Amino acid sequence: MHNKSGFAEAASFFVPAQPVIVTMLAYVARRLLGAIPTLAVIVTLSFVMTRLAPGGPFDEEQALPPEIRANLEAAYGLDQPMAVQFGRYVAGLLRGDFGPSYKFRDFTVTELIASGLPVSLTIGAAAMLLAITLGIPAGIWAALRQDRLADRLVMSLAVAGISVPVFVIAPFLALVFGIWVHWLPVAGWTPGRPGDLVLPVVTLALPVIAYLARLTRGSLLEVLRAPWIRAARARGLPPHRILLVHALPGALLPVVSYLGPAVAAVLTGSLVVETIFGLPGMGRHLVQGALNRDYTLVMGMVIVYATLMITMNLMADLVYAWLDPRIRRERRL
Amino acid sequence: MSGRGGLWRDALSRLAGNRVALVSLAILALMVVAAVVGPFLLDYREDQIDWAHMAAPPLSAQGHWLGTDRLGRDLLVRTLYGLRVSMGIALLATLVSLAIGVSWGAVAGYLRGRTDALMMRVVDVLYALPQVFFVIILTVVFGRSPATLLVAIGAFGWLTMARIVRGQALALREREFVEAAIVGGAGTARIVTRHIIPNLLGPVIVFATLTVPQVILVESFLSFLGIGIQEPLASLGNLIADGAVEMETLCLLLASCCWCSASTSWATACATPSIRGITDGAARDQQADGGFRRTTRHSRG
Numbered sequence: 001m002h003n004k005s006g007f008a009e010a011a012s013f014f015v016p017a018q019p020v021i022v023t024m025l026a027y028v029a030r031r032l033l034g035a036i037p038t039l040a041v042i043v044t045l046s047f048v049m050t051r052l053a054p055g056g057p058f059d060e061e062q063a064l065p066p067e068i069r070a071n072l073e074a075a076y077g078l079d080q081p082m083a084v085q086f087g088r089y090v091a092g093l094l095r096g097d098f099g100p101s102y103k104f105r106d107f108t109v110t111e112l113i114a115s116g117l118p119v120s121l122t123i124g125a126a127a128m129l130l131a132i133t134l135g136i137p138a139g140i141w142a143a144l145r146q147d148r149l150a151d152r153l154v155m156s157l158a159v160a161g162i163s164v165p166v167f168v169i170a171p172f173l174a175l176v177f178g179i180w181v182h183w184l185p186v187a188g189w190t191p192g193r194p195g196d197l198v199l200p201v202v203t204l205a206l207p208v209i210a211y212l213a214r215l216t217r218g219s220l221l222e223v224l225r226a227p228w229i230r231a232a233r234a235r236g237l238p239p240h241r242i243l244l245v246h247a248l249p250g251a252l253l254p255v256v257s258y259l260g261p262a263v264a265a266v267l268t269g270s271l272v273v274e275t276i277f278g279l280p281g282m283g284r285h286l287v288q289g290a291l292n293r294d295y296t297l298v299m300g301m302v303i304v305y306a307t308l309m310i311t312m313n314l315m316a317d318l319v320y321a322w323l324d325p326r327i328r329r330e331r332r333l
Numbered sequence: 334m335s336g337r338g339g340l341w342r343d344a345l346s347r348l349a350g351n352r353v354a355l356v357s358l359a360i361l362a363l364m365v366v367a368a369v370v371g372p373f374l375l376d377y378r379e380d381q382i383d384w385a386h387m388a389a390p391p392l393s394a395q396g397h398w399l400g401t402d403r404l405g406r407d408l409l410v411r412t413l414y415g416l417r418v419s420m421g422i423a424l425l426a427t428l429v430s431l432a433i434g435v436s437w438g439a440v441a442g443y444l445r446g447r448t449d450a451l452m453m454r455v456v457d458v459l460y461a462l463p464q465v466f467f468v469i470i471l472t473v474v475f476g477r478s479p480a481t482l483l484v485a486i487g488a489f490g491w492l493t494m495a496r497i498v499r500g501q502a503l504a505l506r507e508r509e510f511v512e513a514a515i516v517g518g519a520g521t522a523r524i525v526t527r528h529i530i531p532n533l534l535g536p537v538i539v540f541a542t543l544t545v546p547q548v549i550l551v552e553s554f555l556s557f558l559g560i561g562i563q564e565p566l567a568s569l570g571n572l573i574a575d576g577a578v579e580m581e582t583l584c585l586l587l588a589s590c591c592w593c594s595a596s597t598s599w600a601t602a603c604a605t606p607s608i609r610g611i612t613d614g615a616a617r618d619q620q621a622d623g624g625f626r627r628t629t630r631h632s633r634g
Contacts, residue, residue, distance in 0.1 A: 050473075168589045171573065174577070272554065275558060287560070290560050291560070299470075301466075305466055
């Protein structure tokens with residue numbers, strides 16, 4: 001281990017030194033370029049899938065008169081060949097225009113996204129923050145008290161948290177705290193009333209807290225058994241310094257690489273949470289759009305969700321690279 | 334493949350020694366029997382409305398052991414039907430993903446080269462997609478029905494399966510019996526279907542049982558949102574949604590408990606004896622893969 005890092009240091013002596021920030025930016029740029037094909041596939045696939053559909057957005061119980069139907073299709077550009085439609089859609093996307101919503105006639109998809117995104121981002125970010133601030137310390141605590149009561153308690157709670165899905169937690173929390181004890185509102189969203197946020201955020205955070213606690217405990221236990229920790233103890237370093245400086249950065253690597261999937265879990269979970277607690281976020285628009293067969297709305301939402309996930313994965317990777325000195329050196333970051 | 338009987342006996346004895354797995358297996362068996370047989374023993378159908386007893390509490394009315402919902406439908410019967418639908422969908426969707434994944438992976442692994450690279454590239458790209466959202470798009474596009482749900486879940490569930498199968502196929506194609514088949518004049522299609530696929534079914538089945546709880550999760554998730562199974566059909570997902578939206582405590586409690594025990598018992602029962610199976614498969618795969626690289630290097634040098 002020591003030899004290897006010594007070798008890397010010696011090698012980096014011969015490589016022209018670049019400022020860390022420049023290599024970091026280069027890495028970010030490379031990863032951003034890599035995300036473009038994925039996004040292109042997502043856009044193309046969702047476009048093709050919605051156009052494969054038998055029946056169109058204007059099929060209703062009462063058939064429209066053919067002239068009106070033709071006018072509607074012309075107004076939305078649906079009478080054009082598929083390639084032209086796709087070109088127009090992509091050109092619109094590049095300008096940030098997701099097209100008109102077929103069912104909410106007075107709104108464009110961009111407007112619906114703009115109204116829903118802040119709500120979804122607020123609860124998502126709050127849930128991630130809560131999960132990180134509770135889950136990681138809980139895992140550390142359990143690892144330091146291995147096989148004692150605290151450890152058993154945290155770990156059995158974590159197993160429960162992982163195996164119970166969001167759509168079961170949400171109604172139960174609403175039932176207990178909203179209806180039985182009346183502490184919090186059952187549902188609804190009034191800007192500036194933080195009470196509305198509590199249940200959705202806690203619901204979203206619980207599974208992630210559980211998973212983070214388990215991951216942190218497991219990997220910290222592994223790191224604490226490593227020889228360099230024993231060496232640090234032998235040198236008489238204070239325990240908190242061993243934990244914070246020597247053990248934690250390495251132990252947090254698997255935790256950081258879980259953050260990408262965690263964001264995905266929170267985003268899909270927010271579909272359920274927004275539906276159940278009646279929040280006007282993107283998730284509810286997506287579900288409503290899906291039920292109404294509002295293709296442009298569903299496509300727009302899927303594209304935004306996918307972009308969010310890709311961005312979050314990228315950020316998790318950057319944090320990972322920043323934490324792991326081996327990656328920092330080897331990739332010349 | 335000579336040790337197959339031994340492996341089975343091995344797995345069974347490990348299972349007998351593991352109490353948690355045994356208990357979960359017993360719970361699972363009980364639920365399956367209840368879901369399959371239960372509705373026949375009860376007096377009501379899942380969509381039958383008992384006008385005389387609406388929203389009846391448990392045991393209050395003749396024949397309604399767990400009461401009725403707000404439309405007067407028997408809750409016990411609906412829960413059992415929901416369990417049946419959820420498990421049925423999970424099994425069938427797993428079969429769909431099994432079929433796609435096995436044929437995709439076996440062909441890619443057997444043909445190798447450019448075809449393999451192209452086919453696995455498709456898998457990589459699909460992996461990068463947010464799958465739940467594409468399942469939602471599919472169910473929206475092709476109408477909400479159990480069949481669409483099946484295909485939509487299966488359509489994205491085969492990716493990991495394809496990877497596992499490809500690894501196995503890469504290893505198997507170097508074995509003597511494949512060589513013998515080639516010498517015997519068998520064509521590619523015949524070798525893949527008769528020699529490669531039968532020999533990699535072991536780890537595939539193990540992996541398939543592990544995906545079932547995940548599929549139950551996706552199905553319930555979609556049904557909960559109203560995109561999956563539709564009323565008057567019952568699934569655990571839309572029963573939970575029903576209980577949640579109308580705040581029918583009992584319905585919620587019942588369906589949730591059912592969901593949790595079904596999925597958890599399935600996961601634990603399958604996980605324990607089969608982890609060994611997967612690692613066995615993976616180890617053999619690596620071994621054979623290394624062997625394959627050695628042989629090619631020899632033949633070239």
